Amino acid sequence: MNRFIIIPISLVTIFCLYFPVTGIANDSASGKVSEGAVPTASPATITKNIKQTGHRKEISFFSISNNGSLAVTSDEDENNFVWDLKNGLLLREIGKPEAMRIRVVTAAFSPEASQLLWARNGKIMPVLWDVETGRRIGVLSSKEKGHSANIISMTFSADGRYIATGDIQGTVVIWNRADRSVVRRFTAHSGETRYLMFIPGKNELVSAGSDGALRLWGITGTEPLATLLKPSEYSVTALAVSADGLLLYAAREDMSVKGWMVSSRNLRSTLNFNNRQINSIALSPDNSLMALAEENESVLLWNIREGKTAWKSELNSSATRVLFSPDGKKLYSSGGDNWIREWDVKTGHLRKKFGGMSE
Numbered sequence: 001m002n003r004f005i006i007i008p009i010s011l012v013t014i015f016c017l018y019f020p021v022t023g024i025a026n027d028s029a030s031g032k033v034s035e036g037a038v039p040t041a042s043p044a045t046i047t048k049n050i051k052q053t054g055h056r057k058e059i060s061f062f063s064i065s066n067n068g069s070l071a072v073t074s075d076e077d078e079n080n081f082v083w084d085l086k087n088g089l090l091l092r093e094i095g096k097p098e099a100m101r102i103r104v105v106t107a108a109f110s111p112e113a114s115q116l117l118w119a120r121n122g123k124i125m126p127v128l129w130d131v132e133t134g135r136r137i138g139v140l141s142s143k144e145k146g147h148s149a150n151i152i153s154m155t156f157s158a159d160g161r162y163i164a165t166g167d168i169q170g171t172v173v174i175w176n177r178a179d180r181s182v183v184r185r186f187t188a189h190s191g192e193t194r195y196l197m198f199i200p201g202k203n204e205l206v207s208a209g210s211d212g213a214l215r216l217w218g219i220t221g222t223e224p225l226a227t228l229l230k231p232s233e234y235s236v237t238a239l240a241v242s243a244d245g246l247l248l249y250a251a252r253e254d255m256s257v258k259g260w261m262v263s264s265r266n267l268r269s270t271l272n273f274n275n276r277q278i279n280s281i282a283l284s285p286d287n288s289l290m291a292l293a294e295e296n297e298s299v300l301l302w303n304i305r306e307g308k309t310a311w312k313s314e315l316n317s318s319a320t321r322v323l324f325s326p327d328g329k330k331l332y333s334s335g336g337d338n339w340i341r342e343w344d345v346k347t348g349h350l351r352k353k354f355g356g357m358s359e
Helices: 009-018
Strands: 022-027 032-037 059-064 070-075 080-084 089-093 104-109 115-120 127-130 136-139 151-156 162-167 171-176 181-187 193-198 204-209 214-218 226-229 236-241 247-252 256-261 267-272 278-283 289-294 298-303 308-314 321-324 330-334 340-344 350-354
Touching: 059 104, 059 321, 059 330, 070 104, 104 151, 115 151, 151 193, 162 193, 171 193, 171 204, 193 236, 204 236, 226 247, 226 256, 236 289, 247 278, 289 321, 289 330, 298 330
Parallel strands: 236 278, 278 321
Antiparallel strands: 022 032, 059 070, 070 080, 080 089, 104 115, 115 127, 127 136, 151 162, 162 171, 171 181, 193 204, 204 214, 214 226, 236 247, 247 256, 256 267, 278 289, 289 298, 298 308, 321 330, 330 340, 340 350
């Protein structure tokens, strides 16, 4: 089959009908997850250079767009995909149609989901990419004010005007999205800048590092606006900001999860989940629930208002990322294997999983 370069759409359709890729998909009639075909996008949306329709290795990175329409995933086997999050359909492979093998270590969708910013392993210049065409728009680079070390974190501001990127040496660069110029460059941490998030509705950026520090920064200026966590031997392992910009939560290697009111900078709560490390935190749109990816192979939903566990689901390996859908009805998780799981927030039932390929 590798001898054929161009295949008519009608033949592609016939091939998909008679030779589906084995995997796991949602049975909409029963609501159960069953063996079947991994859904792939229609021929009109598939990039012709996609040779693999899912992950065989553990998913190392996962994120979704603000509007809940798209997801991006990557693995250490240099497979990087963009998905239709609603249907679990494969849309594009990052880096194609250019002939290159890359491993995406971090990525972020623009607020309107038309562009994707991503960084390759070992590279200092992130790539801005058009989602619809799969074409490169340009790179964020500055000889004097850009990065000199590998980029591992990035985020867009809620209004789409700014981009922030962080590297393994603790440097943060804030860019003007329109012309890709540098607005500000500063050292945020003595180690890796692991997490970056803009505060919705404010020109403020929160950074968390391997040095254990958690700080708030302005778009301009020379000093942090606030230091919520001082440097410590315990690295920050997770960070979340509420959709309304009111709340901020962070987890550390000391097994604690702390929450702050953003406006006052006051510590709101300190939680400890049975001495288990937290790998990811997500807040529901109404701030009533907090989802946690635990190192001990579970996804946990915590009711903030009632101060108790809503539900918990055990996995075969450690969960690494959790994210709510914009309407708060679905929760997505990744980690430990090659699948993205979609959970029903109200019941905790697994609705479906996608992104993987069965061996």
